[in-house]
Amino acid sequence: MVKYETQLDSVFNALAHPARRAMLARLSRGDATVGELAAPLAISPPAVTKHLKVLENAGLISRGRNAQWRPCRLEAAPLRSASGWIEEQRKIWEARLDRLENYLQTMETGENGDGDTGGE
């Protein structure tokens, strides 16, 4: 549980920067070298290195073993955990809203139902 919470902390933290999201969006399309990831971003090489480290520490990317290119690859599992957490909350609040809506409809039907229909 603690491990799961720690993973969520580091994944959400990694997602909280536009440069890192841009890198992940690029990697969704396919593996890329550090140079390819940095090219569209107007940031310094040390900043690129720092952002890559945050993404690697969150388990969101892995680096190839090829010593020369070491292409970066998206690791989808941590993103699924993050998305899963939000979806879990969504299910809970939507169920609550559904219950509220049903309740309001029951109230409304109850009020209108006093007329001549009286049916369900």
Add this chain to the structure above:
Amino acid sequence: MVKYETQLDSVFNALAHPARRAMLARLSRGDATVGELAAPLAISPPAVTKHLKVLENAGLISRGRNAQWRPCRLEAAPLRSASGWIEEQRKIWEARLDRLENYLQTMETGENGDGDTGGE
């Protein structure tokens, strides 16, 4: 676009702490006072205030106008944006994996289909 990116920054940053996720999870179940949100968390009142401020600034919660209780309420829209960003990436990488799988199947079928012809 900048506004969308800024919103994602602050929402993902807000989600990157277990106490704030616990508060949001509680609010998914229904509105709650600050006291109710703080009760299950082993953190100081100033820390509670700080986390609430982060959640409010990210637009994830709103506070009731009732001066005495000011219950907190979950605001779902920013969470949907965050989840939407991840889902967008997922669609892209899953489409890429599907194409790869199709390609590998074509290769495999091609190889089996060649039988003893000895094609490449």
